[in-house]
Amino acid sequence: MKKKMESLDFLAEKIREIANSELDKNAKLKAICKSLRDNVPHYNWVGFYLVDKTRQNELILGPFEGEPTEHERIQFGEGICGQAAQLQRTFVVQDVSKETNYLSCSLNVKSELVMPIFKNEEIVGELDIDSHTLSAFTHQDKVFLGKICKIVSKLL
Numbered sequence: 001m002k003k004k005m006e007s008l009d010f011l012a013e014k015i016r017e018i019a020n021s022e023l024d025k026n027a028k029l030k031a032i033c034k035s036l037r038d039n040v041p042h043y044n045w046v047g048f049y050l051v052d053k054t055r056q057n058e059l060i061l062g063p064f065e066g067e068p069t070e071h072e073r074i075q076f077g078e079g080i081c082g083q084a085a086q087l088q089r090t091f092v093v094q095d096v097s098k099e100t101n102y103l104s105c106s107l108n109v110k111s112e113l114v115m116p117i118f119k120n121e122e123i124v125g126e127l128d129i130d131s132h133t134l135s136a137f138t139h140q141d142k143v144f145l146g147k148i149c150k151i152v153s154k155l156l
Contacts, residue, residue, distance in 0.1 A: 008144040011039050019151050030063035037065040045130035069105045079103030084114040088123050094135040111136045117149045124156045
């Protein structure tokens, strides 16, 4: 367990380097998605949904890594992502088949974690991670991804 946290801390440092690089915002977000997906085996789809500045109650798909999704716009309250945005809290769903308000992106997805990203105490987006493994997400994932969301908040 300690070894996993050390490797996640190392990955967080690499992501901080991406965030501080000369890339433009979208390229940074895409590189962060790729880094998370490539380095954490149970992160099979990693993406950002950003709050639509013209429609404050809607999320727009941002950069992501993984299979394409048809869910490019999500209303607050709709699906796990929409619920996380509306309630402004992290959702960890260990078995998506048991969720009644789940928007399926792929039959392979078994669990999902959605974490809001805040800037000046206002939700500006969220990090969405799908896993092909049941009960994939631990407390360590939540702590680690909280750090990532704080890094990303400075980009949004």
